[in-house]
Amino acid sequence: MSKVKVLVSDYISDEGIKILEKENIEVTYDYKLSREEFLNIVGEYDGIIVRSFTQLDKEALDKAEKLKVIGRAGTGYDNIDLEEASKKGIIVFNTPNGNTISAAEHTMALLLALSRNVPQASQALYNGIWDRKKYNGIELRNKTLGIIGLGRIGSRVAKYAQAFGMNVIANDPYIPLSKAENLHVKLVDFEEILRTSDFISLHTPLTDETYHILGEEEFNRMKENVRIINVARGKNIDTLALARAIKEGKVAGAALDVFEEEPLSPDHPILEFEDKVIVTCHLGGTTTEAMDNVSIAAAEQVAAVLKYGRLPEAPLNIYSIEPQVLKKAEPYLKLISKLGNFLARWKGYERISAIEIEYGGEMFSSGLKPFTATAIKEILGPVLDHRVNLVNAYIVARERGISIKESLVKKPETLSNLIRITIKTKKGEYSLTGTTLPYGDRMIGINGYRIDLNLDGSFIVAIYKDQPGVIGKIGTILGDKGVNIAYMQVGRNVDTGEAISLVQPDTIPSKEIIEEIKNELDLLDLAYIEI
Numbered sequence: 001m002s003k004v005k006v007l008v009s010d011y012i013s014d015e016g017i018k019i020l021e022k023e024n025i026e027v028t029y030d031y032k033l034s035r036e037e038f039l040n041i042v043g044e045y046d047g048i049i050v051r052s053f054t055q056l057d058k059e060a061l062d063k064a065e066k067l068k069v070i071g072r073a074g075t076g077y078d079n080i081d082l083e084e085a086s087k088k089g090i091i092v093f094n095t096p097n098g099n100t101i102s103a104a105e106h107t108m109a110l111l112l113a114l115s116r117n118v119p120q121a122s123q124a125l126y127n128g129i130w131d132r133k134k135y136n137g138i139e140l141r142n143k144t145l146g147i148i149g150l151g152r153i154g155s156r157v158a159k160y161a162q163a164f165g166m167n168v169i170a171n172d173p174y175i176p177l178s179k180a181e182n183l184h185v186k187l188v189d190f191e192e193i194l195r196t197s198d199f200i201s202l203h204t205p206l207t208d209e210t211y212h213i214l215g216e217e218e219f220n221r222m223k224e225n226v227r228i229i230n231v232a233r234g235k236n237i238d239t240l241a242l243a244r245a246i247k248e249g250k251v252a253g254a255a256l257d258v259f260e261e262e263p264l265s266p267d268h269p270i271l272e273f274e275d276k277v278i279v280t281c282h283l284g285g286t287t288t289e290a291m292d293n294v295s296i297a298a299a300e301q302v303a304a305v306l307k308y309g310r311l312p313e314a315p316l317n318i319y320s321i322e323p324q325v326l327k328k329a330e331p332y333l334k335l336i337s338k339l340g341n342f343l344a345r346w347k348g349y350e351r352i353s354a355i356e357i358e359y360g361g362e363m364f365s366s367g368l369k370p371f372t373a374t375a376i377k378e379i380l381g382p383v384l385d386h387r388v389n390l391v392n393a394y395i396v397a398r399e400r401g402i403s404i405k406e407s408l409v410k411k412p413e414t415l416s417n418l419i420r421i422t423i424k425t426k427k428g429e430y431s432l433t434g435t436t437l438p439y440g441d442r443m444i445g446i447n448g449y450r451i452d453l454n455l456d457g458s459f460i461v462a463i464y465k466d467q468p469g470v471i472g473k474i475g476t477i478l479g480d481k482g483v484n485i486a487y488m489q490v491g492r493n494v495d496t497g498e499a500i501s502l503v504q505p506d507t508i509p510s511k512e513i514i515e516e517i518k519n520e521l522d523l524l525d526l527a528y529i530e531i
């Protein structure tokens with residue numbers, strides 16, 4: 001078997017590389033590849049680890065034919081086309097915990113440097129200039145810091161700034177009031193941030209909503225002499241508008257770690273304000289500790305996905321289950337896999353037009369998507385010539401016009417937690433109901449017939465006009481060929497006059513035996529299924 005191959009195309013700490021190598025993964029670590037070189041080799045790899053430099057856009061992903069996982073060693077993932085990766089079934093994850101402290105500390109470094117003109121004064125002294133008047137600063141105490149984006153990094157910055165006696169306010173439409181209250185931060189609207197802040201610090205990801213969140217109009221509405229700090233994403237600020245606002249004296253200064261185009265061009269207009277604008281070269285997450293953290297986290301999880309089929313901790317395009325619910329959910333994920341697998345092998349090859357899943361019980365109240373995605377993967381995976389996984393299950397179904405319906409019945413009429421999957425095909429409708437009990441996974445219904453069978457092993461499923469002798473004949477054929485029957489269940493529908501038999505043999509019957517049953521009996525349908 002050929003070795004799993006991973007490309008690390010941005011600069012990361014060696015700790016991650018060592019982990020990949022220990023896992024016997026073939027690693028190419030080259031952060032100096034040109035775009036052309038990158039595009040030429042990307043098709044060879046099962047996994048990629050990047051930071052923010054490598055652009056994994058549609059062009060790159062189209063060439064990445066073998067790619068199964070992208071690990072982002074860091075937080076922001078605006079360099080990855082998430083939608084395209086999802087369509088292709090590529091798992092994308094980031095490592096958002098690894099550089100929170102470093103990014104927050106760098107924000108504080110810039111906040112302090114900006115208020116006390118540290119880099120300018122240092123540079124002047126290197127040039128032999130001792131000028132205490134020119135580099136007079138301002139205190140942070142009692143100043144208002146407006147934080148835009150109160151996520152992991154924004155929250156940390158709030159704490160640090162409070163320790164300096166700052167009044168911290170924040171705008172973030174996605175966080176609950178209780179979180180801000182716990183941090184002693186006043187949640188305000190965007191306008192209040194602009195109107196009242198002495199310092200504004202950005203901590204939002206780059207999205208359509210946050211692109212140029214600070215532009216000409218916003219600078220106009222800000223308090224006089226406001227100072228801006230950006231350790232998030234360059235495109236969150238219209239940098240030319242910022243340069244104008246600095247020139248006009250509206251903005252007293254800015255400290256920027258990130259830029260609209262990186263590396264920042266040496267002739268960019270923002271660099272005309274040496275006395276007022278401090279710049280660093282995207283160093284927010286660049287500390288020994290953060291670099292090790294994100295490198296180790298990305299490598300461990302890329303290896304876990306590729307070598308052990310596990311899911312990453314912070315997937316960006318998989319329906320994930322909260323860790324505290326996962327333990328309880330795991331048996332039901334296994335159950336739905338088996339139900340889906342059975343249906344795929346039973347009727348998956350008839351053209352499926354709909355998959356409907358009913359979930360019964362409290363177990364499922366924290367969300368259906370991870371379960372449904374698992375079912376779709378199991379049902380469509382074996383019958384489509386396309387990789388179907390938890391990332392693209394819904395997309396694949398939608399693109400093939402297969403309707404997906406999922407519903408939750410809080411209190412099912414029978415057992416406390418159960419799953420019923422119905423598939424609709426060109427020829428008919430087939431359903432399977434299952435639950436999981438302390439002694440194993442059970443199939444408790446098939447096509448409306450109540451049964452109770454172990455949901456493991458192999459099954460002969462026969463549907464026929466209810467008449468004497470059918471079960472006997474199946475038993476005789478199997479017996480004559482030395483195949484022992486372990487379990488058997490029969491159901492019938494008095495309205496249609498049809499019956500169903502499920503036989504679980506102890507050993508696998510040969511194709512010839514199944515053919516013989518088919519030929520000897522006048523059945524409506526016969527299938528042999530192994531799950």
Ligand code: MLT
Nearest residue numbers: 051052073074075076285
């Ligand atoms: C991040 O998003 O994690 C930071 O920008 C640091 C990095 O480029 O990795």
